Amino acid sequence: MGTPCLAVLLENINSRLGVSMENMKAGRAVIELLRAEEVDYIFGVTGLTTNSMVTETYGREDISFIDTRHEEGAALMAYGYSKVTGKPSVCMTTSGAGTINLAGGISLAYKGRAPVIIISGDTALEYIGRDGAQAFDLVNVLRPLTKIAVQANKTTRIPALIRDSFRTALSGKQGPVMLDIPRDLLDKEMISDEFLQPSAYRSVYRTQGDEASIKSASDILLKSKRPLLLAGGGVLDSGATSEAVALSELLDMAIVPSYGHHDAVPNSHPHYVGPPGARGSAEAHEAMSKADVILAFGTRINQASTAWNYSIINPGTKIIQVDIDPIEIGRNYPVEVGIVGDAAAVGQQLINAITSAAPEGNKLPDWKDTFTKLAQARLERLKAEETISENPMMPQQVFPELNKVFPEDAMITIDAGIAPGMSYDRLKFEHPRTMFNYVGQGALGMGYCVGLGTKLGRPNRTAISMHGDGGFLYTCGEINTAVRHNIPLVSIVLNNNCMGAEKSQQKNLHEEHYVGVNLTNPRFDKLAEVFGAKGFYVEQADQIGDAVREAIRSGMPSVIEIPVQEYFPPSAPTGL
Numbered sequence: 001m002g003t004p005c006l007a008v009l010l011e012n013i014n015s016r017l018g019v020s021m022e023n024m025k026a027g028r029a030v031i032e033l034l035r036a037e038e039v040d041y042i043f044g045v046t047g048l049t050t051n052s053m054v055t056e057t058y059g060r061e062d063i064s065f066i067d068t069r070h071e072e073g074a075a076l077m078a079y080g081y082s083k084v085t086g087k088p089s090v091c092m093t094t095s096g097a098g099t100i101n102l103a104g105g106i107s108l109a110y111k112g113r114a115p116v117i118i119i120s121g122d123t124a125l126e127y128i129g130r131d132g133a134q135a136f137d138l139v140n141v142l143r144p145l146t147k148i149a150v151q152a153n154k155t156t157r158i159p160a161l162i163r164d165s166f167r168t169a170l171s172g173k174q175g176p177v178m179l180d181i182p183r184d185l186l187d188k189e190m191i192s193d194e195f196l197q198p199s200a201y202r203s204v205y206r207t208q209g210d211e212a213s214i215k216s217a218s219d220i221l222l223k224s225k226r227p228l229l230l231a232g233g234g235v236l237d238s239g240a241t242s243e244a245v246a247l248s249e250l251l252d253m254a255i256v257p258s259y260g261h262h263d264a265v266p267n268s269h270p271h272y273v274g275p276p277g278a279r280g281s282a283e284a285h286e287a288m289s290k291a292d293v294i295l296a297f298g299t300r301i302n303q304a305s306t307a308w309n310y311s312i313i314n315p316g317t318k319i320i321q322v323d324i325d326p327i328e329i330g331r332n333y334p335v336e337v338g339i340v341g342d343a344a345a346v347g348q349q350l351i352n353a354i355t356s357a358a359p360e361g362n363k364l365p366d367w368k369d370t371f372t373k374l375a376q377a378r379l380e381r382l383k384a385e386e387t388i389s390e391n392p393m394m395p396q397q398v399f400p401e402l403n404k405v406f407p408e409d410a411m412i413t414i415d416a417g418i419a420p421g422m423s424y425d426r427l428k429f430e431h432p433r434t435m436f437n438y439v440g441q442g443a444l445g446m447g448y449c450v451g452l453g454t455k456l457g458r459p460n461r462t463a464i465s466m467h468g469d470g471g472f473l474y475t476c477g478e479i480n481t482a483v484r485h486n487i488p489l490v491s492i493v494l495n496n497n498c499m500g501a502e503k504s505q506q507k508n509l510h511e512e513h514y515v516g517v518n519l520t521n522p523r524f525d526k527l528a529e530v531f532g533a534k535g536f537y538v539e540q541a542d543q544i545g546d547a548v549r550e551a552i553r554s555g556m557p558s559v560i561e562i563p564v565q566e567y568f569p570p571s572a573p574t575g576l
């Protein structure tokens with residue numbers, strides 16, 4: 001099965017096909033090689049060692065350099081862009097600290113399986129290994145956070161290394177890669193090489209599952225009395241939402257998304273029970289513990305979803321696991337059947353196998369009754385929160401108001417922290433690629449820049465970011481990037497004047513010995529205004545809707561501060 005984008009890819013590259021790079025300076029060739037992969041933004045901060053590349057974007061409309069105020073912002077924006085579009089993205093940073101600053105953001109791309117290509121300009125070859133100015137072993141700094149990290153040693157090797165980078169970033173389990181280019185190589189001319197279409201140097205086909213394992217899985221699923229589909233990040237990466245829904249309808253399967261991928265299936269679907277995880281729903285955990293078969297569909301089964309013990313998953317439950325990466329199969333739970341493949345391709349194979357064995361699938365009225373009651377109980381539990389009315393607001397009062405005004409296809413990035421984390425169980429996701437978080441990486445402060453990246457990737461959709469006061473100040477210098485590049489992200493800061501997630505631990509486990517958790521903050525709305533963005537300060541729940549609507553309508557980067565009470569909800573047993 002070919003990917004739908006292949007035809008478009010071929011058409012766009014045809015204009016460059018067969019064109020020789022002879023006499024082209026390597027710096028320019030780098031930019032053209034990125035265009036061959038349809039890269040339209042390069043994120044980074046300039047430096048002496050990258051100027052021979054970034055200046056080649058001067059005056060061009062097909063590719064532009066998004067200059068951020070810190071390299072971590074560039075990595076996080078690239079992550080958001082890749083996750084919302086499914087396309088590779090590029091960071092370009094200079095030698096020494098410039099590239100080292102990428103590390104925090106790139107760790108998110110690594111955990112979140114995003115094809116972010118780092119191109120670092122390095123000190124000239126003759127100075128490498130001599131402790132020169134701004135010189136570090138960048139390849140080894142980034143190596144554990146990337147799928148490959150290599151240094152070019154010859155100008156003529158650059159095209160092949162760039163193709164290697166894209167192939168590696170995009171194949172199998174996707175992830176970031178790094179190509180380090182000593183600056184003297186960039187000013188030399190290419191001798192000969194031709195532009196190739198991506199399909200000439202990387203596979204654009206989906207990996208099918210092995211037929212025997214599809215048959216075993218289909219047999220087990222058809223015999224199951226209480227099946228549950230755990231929809232993971234692979235569903236999003238491969239675009240398998242319709243296959244997930246079709247399978248669940250065919251077999252009367254309950255649906256639970258894996259933690260952080262709540263947008264893998266429409267949350268309004270009657271089979272959707274709720275999200276798992278510490279900030280998820282006990283009802284989802286109950287459905288998981290009752291299931292006799294779990295189809296772990298496009299997921300490594302992350303720690304936050306199940307705690308990797310048998311507190312949520314029942315030891316007697318049979319697990320069928322589908323993942324693109326063979327390393328993940330059976331890694332944390334023994335499996336009945338493991339299928340290596342692309343979730344959309346395997347999903348279709350499973351649908352074919354099941355319908356040829358049982359055209360009507362399976363009808364399980366008792367189980368359906370059980371899990372739909374759990375789904376209902378979750379909705380009623382959340383509905384009961386709507387009666388809360390306090391001043392200052394409790395964070396629970398914020399979410400019903402947001403649900404009323406967020407467009408259904410809004411892209412929502414959720415930062416770390418206890419108050420923004422309450423979004424997990426409370427905000428609704430109806431479309432794929434609309435929810436973004438710190439996946440298993442866990443970094444506070446990722447939200448603002450990831451949100452900016454999502455808006456650049458899908459400018460026609462509303463982009464929202466949810467923050468606590470502690471997280472927002474990490475990268476708020478990038479409000480300047482949002483203003484200069486006109487990226488209208490709407491950010492909501494739930495301000496409880498503390499590092500709540502940690503304060504709750506110090507309260508419960510450390511005898512209220514509060515250290516490093518009480519904060520004094522600037523007014524976040526005023527901070528936004530100083531940067532030239534729009535600021536809102538909302539103290540009443542019934543004014544939240546108007547502020548959000550006005551922020552969206554303004555078409556400007558906006559920050560809405562909402563003061564809330566300290567509230568530390570109990571954690572579910574995953575403890576994460």
Ligand SMILES: Cc1ncc(C[n+]2csc(CCOP(=O)(O)OP(=O)(O)O)c2C)c(N)n1
Binds near residue numbers: 418
């Ligand atoms: C980079 C990083 N540093 C520290 C932490 C630990 N940490 C997790 S949540 C949190 C506090 C978050 O405070 P805030 O953003 O105000 O949200 P709140 O919990 O108060 O709602 C801290 C310090 C982390 N996860 N990541």
Ligand SMILES: [Mg+2]
Binds near residue numbers: 417496500
């Ligand atoms: Mg806080």
